[in-house]
Amino acid sequence: MGKTSKDKRDIYYRRAKEEGWRARSAFKLLQIDNECHVLDGVNKAVDLCAAPGSWSQVLSRKLNENYKKALETGNATPPKIVAVDLQAMAPLEGVIQIQGDITNVNTAKQIISHFDNEQVDLVVCDGAPDVTGLHDMDIYIQSQLLLAALNITTHILKQGGTFVAKIFRAKDVTLLYAQLKIFFPYVYCTKPSSSRNSSIEAFVVCKDYSPPEDYKPHMLNPLLTHEPCDFDELTGINRVVVPFIVCGDLNEPDSDTCYPLNFEGKEYTYHEPVQTPIAPPYQEALTLLENRDTDFRRSDVNVVVDNLNSMTIADLKKQAKQKHKEITKSEISKLQNSKNDDSEDILELDQLMFTELFDESDNMM
Numbered sequence: 097m098g099k100t101s102k103d104k105r106d107i108y109y110r111r112a113k114e115e116g117w118r119a120r121s122a123f124k125l126l127q128i129d130n131e132c133h134v135l136d137g138v139n140k141a142v143d144l145c146a147a148p149g150s151w152s153q154v155l156s157r158k159l160n161e162n163y164k165k166a167l168e169t170g171n172a173t174p175p176k177i178v179a180v181d182l183q184a185m186a187p188l189e190g191v192i193q194i195q196g197d198i199t200n201v202n203t204a205k206q207i208i209s210h211f212d213n214e215q216v217d218l219v220v221c222d223g224a225p226d227v228t229g230l231h232d233m234d235i236y237i238q239s240q241l242l243l244a245a246l247n248i249t250t251h252i253l254k255q256g257g258t259f260v261a262k263i264f265r266a267k268d269v270t271l272l273y274a275q276l277k278i279f280f281p282y283v284y285c286t287k288p289s290s291s292r293n294s295s296i297e298a299f300v301v302c303k304d305y306s307p308p309e310d311y312k313p314h315m316l317n318p319l320l321t322h323e324p325c326d327f328d329e330l331t332g333i334n335r336v337v338v339p340f341i342v343c344g345d346l347n348e349p350d351s352d353t354c355y356p357l358n359f360e361g362k363e364y365t366y367h368e369p370v371q372t373p374i375a376p377p378y379q380e381a382l383t384l385l386e387n388r389d390t391d392f393r394r395s396d397v398n399v400v401v402d403n404l405n406s407m408t409i410a411d412l413k414k415q416a417k418q419k420h421k422e423i424t425k426s427e428i429s430k431l432q433n434s435k436n437d438d439s440e441d442i443l444e445l446d447q448l449m450f451t452e453l454f455d456e457s458d459n460m461m
């Protein structure tokens with residue numbers, strides 16, 4: 097039994113250390129391979145989001161086994177593995193390492209440059225963002241990693257090759273599956289037993305890479321660069337236009353236009369909201385307002401309510417002013433009668449005297 101509680105709790109964590117894997121993730125790739133044979137015959141591979149490197153270790157071991165087998169039957173080329181991660185990785189024999197962001201064009205170009213004119217048999221991506229705890233954000237970033245990996249894959253994977261990537265099985269995962277299906281006729285989702293059930297993580301295994309006819313891999317994906325890209329440059333199969341569906345027609349009212357209250361011959365009637373807010377954020381402000389001694393705003397509202405049928409706004413303003421003055425006078429005498437010498441009250445009295453409901457200059461009616 098290991099020294100720490102993590103050792104005791106997690107069998108894969110413990111076994112990884114026992115067997116010399118840099119991370120327990122190694123078992124995920126091993127189990128995927130047992131089931132889906134993704135490493136059979138592979139000679140060139142790219143490991144995206146590779147740190148600390150347990151998948152690269154698995155790749156290195158398997159690709160060397162494949163090489164030895166191939167040598168027995170004739171000529172064979174030594175395996176090639178390129179591993180990429182944001183974080184630095186300790187060196188691994190036979191693995192070329194690149195430190196970089198896979199969503200960045202330059203990293204993508206660096207990877208591609210290692211395979212000039214060569215194509216690879218397999219691309220794997222175990223990319224996961226530093227989770228923020230904001231699930232939607234984490235899921236979004238993870239899907240961006242997957243799409244960045246797919247984009248790099250379209251540059252270097254050979255026809256018939258395999259792509260394996262971590263995926264979060266969240267709400268819109270079918271959209272990702274649909275995108276993968278454009279390039280691979282066989283897309284499976286798998287969850288190795290070493291992947292915790294409590295995690296929404298799973299893996300897509302995509303086989304038999306067959307891009308659409310005439311598809312040209314490009315780096316115009318806005319995901320990879322913040323510079324504007326010219327989608328007009330894309331033509332034919334490379335230009336994907338999502339259909340737009342119109343709901344409703346021109347006979348229906350326009351949602352951006354202001355219509356008169358009495359509209360289309362119908363007289364306007366006020367209706368209470370079907371459901372008023374139960375605990376609105378302005379509740380406290382309303383309570384404070386209700387408890388105020390001098391409540392101008394309520395008096396203003398009363399004036400408006402009393403005068404809903406006023407002929408003109410000018411009339412309404414006149415009445416509001418009159419009512420306001422009456423209230424002001426009564427408030428002043430109330431305060432004076434209370435003989436309260438408190439300086440704050442005196443200030444309030446002064447303010448009351450000079451408060452106007454409407455600016456005279458605003459009176460345009």
Ligand SMILES: C[S@@+](CC[C@H](N)C(=O)[O-])C[C@H]1O[C@@H](n2cnc3c(N)ncnc32)[C@H](O)[C@@H]1O
Nearest residue numbers: 121145147148149150151181182197198222224
């Ligand atoms: C679960 S770990 C990979 C474990 C690895 N497969 C192994 O077996 O050791 C996820 C990795 O994704 C990397 N990563 C996250 N975002 C990345 C990005 N934009 N570019 C490159 N690597 C990224 C992280 O640095 C982290 O090392």
